Amino acid sequence: MCGVFGAYSINGAPVLEDVYLGLCALQHRGQLSAGVAWIAEGNVNIKKGMGLVHEALDQSCLSKIDAYTAIGHVRYATAGSTRVDDCQPIGANYSQGPVAIAHNGNLTNAQGLSSYLENKGAIFHTSSDTETILQLMAHQPGVVQLEALERSLAKIQGAYSLAVLFEGCLIAARDPWGFRPLIIGQKNETIYVASESCALDILGAEIVRDVEPGEILVIDRRGMISRKLPVLPPKRCHCSFEYVYFARPDSVIDGRSVYRARKELGVKLADL
Template sequence: MMSSSEMREKCGVFGVFNHPLAADLTYYGLHALQHRGQESAGIVASDGERFHFHKALGLVTHVFTRDILDRLRGTMAIGHVRYGSAGESGGQNSQPLVFKYRAGDLAVAHNGSLVNAAYERELLHQQGSIFQTATDTEVIAHLLARSAKQHFSEAAPEVLKKIQGSFALLMMTEKQLFVALDRHGLRPLSLGKLGDAIVVASETCALNAVDATYWRDVEPGEWLLIDEDGIQTGRFAEAEKKSLCSFELVYFARADSKIDGKSVLAVRKELGRTLARERAADADMVVAVPESSVPAALGYAEQLGIPYELGLIKNPYVGRTFIEPTQDLRELAVRLKLSAVREVIEGKRIVLVDDSIVRGTTSKRIVGLLREAGAKEVHVRISSPMVKDPCYYGIDMADKEELLANRWAEEEAMGASIGADSLAFLSERGMSDVLNIGLSEGSHHCLACFNGQYPTQLY
């Protein structure tokens, strides 16, 4: 469980082609992807002649009412949920972004981050472009508008050759849906079928939410153009080693999704079992930091044969804590979000399993909650290695100097800094062995935040 002071995926995308209730399906798909972004939500629908769209700050259920969805007429739609960073105004950056250009209307929804966005933005400024948002996504739209190719079907693949970094991308005109994934496959993107309709989503859990049948994943460097003539596919880049973000499996994806053909739930349980084999603790029970760490905690407990207990309860109705204006109020918000069950915790030696530690502020507060509930000992176990380097591919992560692993290089000192009796991390080798099970030849996972080995040039 990572609070807003920790690490977050920035967004999720969903699209539908050729369904009479495209906007409604997109609403349910975005609801299933809500964990990927809780600041804003938006849907753009097309009736074949014009766009109908709505987006605003807030959760999917708050942004869209029945009346609003009824106005989003059309058989094609794309949607987006996103996070913003602390202090960001956010509203103008809500997606999908909608533009007018020479070929008509254009809507763009993007999950990821372009490492050459600043470079391309400066070139576009020099050429006279005027930007309305602070998003990488708008760079894509300006490049498309300035393309020498006259037709969208030719311009869109050409633009992809100019952008670097991570992107699961949906673009839509009045009659066409364009889908693409970056050349390294850093972010997940899956295709499904629902009758005669095509569905695309950041995670398979969103396909399940609308009763779509999983078809396949979009391949790294691949694009698809879907219109009334069918589906065209092509490549804007040669297939490179697939470098799916390891944190999709460790934390970001919903446990009922399949990522790269693997059950997220099964992977997390095996990470927990491997952690137990590597770093066992002598304790009375295992407690998870809810909710993403529960599978790893179950695997840890099963491997050691000790009980798993619900020692921490999460209140799902508490919002983001970083917006609180004072430290005292932020501390109170953490207490509202998580509470320790004294009847379970008191007098016990606890293994607290979490999926990661970034700055360590949340871990320290949670260990404190367990101490206040009467825990005799608190041994923290993390089902991933130390996070030592920032991410440039679409994860809202602390700067390198803010990462706890760069302030305390040794586990013992780091554990003391968060108030734990002991602290241990899963080894990089242990995590890789689990993530690589069933991986296709030539593929691997991006481990840059653990070892600083980035799969792309960073510009």
């Protein structure tokens, strides 16, 4: 379990302080580490550290950075080590351009894909399964970044909700089953991506909608453009632990109040 957050300002306003506050609202989803990423002058910039959001990041410094789009992550380690190197977001500057990724979920075929990529010459710098996505993208030569991401997501199995940063755009992506939540919000000219709606509430943003299972949502100056993975399963398979344990009770996930879901589950349990 982790928490991801992203922001894109259509009018170019700085967003890193919003990302910081969004991560604070998602602190319950991960207390091991926190980090943010943005792109400036064609390069990925990442600030991350161990501990809670206020311990790992300096809010006053972030508020002075002029970045109109950024992503953030709070980590609860389920794969990889507990080193700073394995904290997210992770990023790289590839031939296609700079990219950074914040990931909530688990890739069940990460080990097999890592072996495949290493045989092709890939050098992994972390033990996080999130790097598998980066390495897959790097091994999609001759295509634009968005197509490289789509091809990479078609190869992975498991649960993922992603906030991905390219130069000039923010991407939100959710696995075909919809295991992990991902929601879109908006306040004025700024569009947000978050693991839970409570992170939108702290900013006074309105819920737009959930990212659909198997959807890749491109957010840029034109607004939002939806794309779909080519093959989708016949039904959704949400993680039940989101409603009973992971999520904050004041959040809304896939149109359902977490508080009400827990209350109704308690009633059902009492009737057994």
